[in-house]
Amino acid sequence: MMEQLTRLLSISLGAILINNFIFSQFLGCCPFLGCSNKVETAAGMGLAVVFVMGIASAICYVVNMLLVALGLGFLQTLAFILVIAALVQFVEMFLKKMVPSLYAALGIYLPLITTNCAVLGVVLLNVQEDYNFIEAVVHGITGGLGFMLAIVLFASMRERIEFSEYPESFKGFPISLVTAGLLALAFMGFSGMKIF
Amino acid sequence: MNFRKQLKEGVITNNPILVQQLGMCATMAITTSLFNGIGMGLSVLIILTACNVVVSAIRKIIPGEIRLAIFVVVIAGFVTIVDLLLQAFIPALSASLGVFIPLIVVNCIIIGRAEAFCQKNTVAASFVDGVTQGLGYTVVLVAMSVIRELLGSGRFGGGLIDLARGLTLDGTGAGIRIFPEEFGAGILTLPVGGFLTLGFLFAAMQYALKKSAEKKEKAAKKLKKEEASEA
Numbered sequence: 001m002m003e004q005l006t007r008l009l010s011i012s013l014g015a016i017l018i019n020n021f022i023f024s025q026f027l028g029c030c031p032f033l034g035c036s037n038k039v040e041t042a043a044g045m046g047l048a049v050v051f052v053m054g055i056a057s058a059i060c061y062v063v064n065m066l067l068v069a070l071g072l073g074f075l076q077t078l079a080f081i082l083v084i085a086a087l088v089q090f091v092e093m094f095l096k097k098m099v100p101s102l103y104a105a106l107g108i109y110l111p112l113i114t115t116n117c118a119v120l121g122v123v124l125l126n127v128q129e130d131y132n133f134i135e136a137v138v139h140g141i142t143g144g145l146g147f148m149l150a151i152v153l154f155a156s157m158r159e160r161i162e163f164s165e166y167p168e169s170f171k172g173f174p175i176s177l178v179t180a181g182l183l184a185l186a187f188m189g190f191s192g193m194k195i196f
Numbered sequence: 197m198n199f200r201k202q203l204k205e206g207v208i209t210n211n212p213i214l215v216q217q218l219g220m221c222a223t224m225a226i227t228t229s230l231f232n233g234i235g236m237g238l239s240v241l242i243i244l245t246a247c248n249v250v251v252s253a254i255r256k257i258i259p260g261e262i263r264l265a266i267f268v269v270v271i272a273g274f275v276t277i278v279d280l281l282l283q284a285f286i287p288a289l290s291a292s293l294g295v296f297i298p299l300i301v302v303n304c305i306i307i308g309r310a311e312a313f314c315q316k317n318t319v320a321a322s323f324v325d326g327v328t329q330g331l332g333y334t335v336v337l338v339a340m341s342v343i344r345e346l347l348g349s350g351r352f353g354g355g356l357i358d359l360a361r362g363l364t365l366d367g368t369g370a371g372i373r374i375f376p377e378e379f380g381a382g383i384l385t386l387p388v389g390g391f392l393t394l395g396f397l398f399a400a401m402q403y404a405l406k407k408s409a410e411k412k413e414k415a416a417k418k419l420k421k422e423e424a425s426e427a
Contacts, residue, residue, distance in 0.1 A: 024387050025225070026222070026224050026225035026387065029220050029221040029224065030221065033217075074276060075276070076276075076298070077272050077279065077298040078272040081268055081272050081301050085268060115307065116302070117221050117299045120298070120301065120302050121295055124295045124299070125295060128294075128295065169400070169403040170399045170402075171402070173217060173395075173402075174396070174399035174402065175395070176395075177392070177395030180395075181390075181392040184391055185383075188387075
């Protein structure tokens with residue numbers, strides 16, 4: 001029991017800080033760079049990702065078990081992306097009917113998540129690392145939290161950069177990338193936390 | 197003629213990474229050695245070309261509402277084929293690219309080209325588009341990996357070139373040492389280096405595009421002046 005808890009803790013810490021999905025694994029960079037103009041939108045996107053990554057980890061775990069049992073392991077990628085696309089659509093419809101306030105908050109970010117490589121990435125990593133069901137779900141949710149932390153931090157930095165001076169050639173995208181790079185450098189400090 | 201125009205568009209004026217800003221995750225993640233860069237670039241080129249051809253061939257029979265789902269299935273099919281081929285024939289590449297091969301499914305370049313180009317163009321044009329856009333992608337990946345490898349660890353062609361054996365495909369080539377490792381900025385080989393290198397490449401591209409636009413403007417102005425003085 002204790003061992004299991006320690007393992008879950010180490011997975012969580014790893015996913016949020018040490019192996020942050022964006023800063024050390026480069027998963028989900030497109031929405032990270034695209035949806036981070038304002039802190040509010042960034043938080044909305046982050047929330048949506050946590051939600052979908054958690055559910056996708058759970059469902060794809062079952063789907064993968066089915067595929068392996070049927071000897072269809074080579075269909076993994078195809079099955080996962082379809083599951084994720086269907087899931088996103090389903091979550092969207094469900095939220096619209098049942099929790100309109102959350103739907104309004106997540107709004108346009110939900111459909112965008114289908115092409116977020118963090119979601120497909122976490123599912124593939126779950127398979128690669130051979131996580132069991134609980135570990136997979138925890139990895140999904142904490143990975144999403146790591147994404148959210150990164151995108152909110154980044155958005156608040158970008159809001160400030162708007163008003164500072166820098167070379168014209170760096171306008172827009174390049175300066176964002178350099179900022180993200182420096183943020184990644186800061187996150188490298190967490191690599192010392194690998195104690196488990 | 198048309199090919200040359202499309203080639204210029206794919207590699208320079210409409211480069212998938214540096215101008216369209218698509219598919220950056222893999223670009224920053226895997227460009228740590230020339231071996232990875234070329235391997236990833238060519239994989240994307242092959243998948244992109246195949247998907248372009250298929251999507252443009254069936255463009256008239258797919259219903260508009262579910263076209264994205266169909267694109268994704270086509271892409272996932274080709275990605276799986278390439279993934280399995282790599283596992284079988286170049287296992288070293290497959291191991292070092294890891295999840296980024298299956299992640300080509302969600303690479304925005306491929307679905308972006310399907311949506312923006314193949315839906316409206318013939319099979320031949322889409323084939324050329326796949327090759328040229330894929331080349332544009334590969335060029336950037338190669339540039340990134342050469343910069344990161346050279347400045348980061350003072351080598352060139354790691355994994356691919358070996359002085360004793362020539363070209364190798366098993367990922368063990370030591371590369372050519374340009375300067376001793378201890379003078380390298382090791383940070384460039386870490387994830388941070390991916391962000392920084394791409395940022396600077398972007399800035400250089402914006403600078404170059406701006407300069408060339410200015411030059412054209414100047415030339416146009418000059419031409420106008422000459423015409424006016426002639427008249």
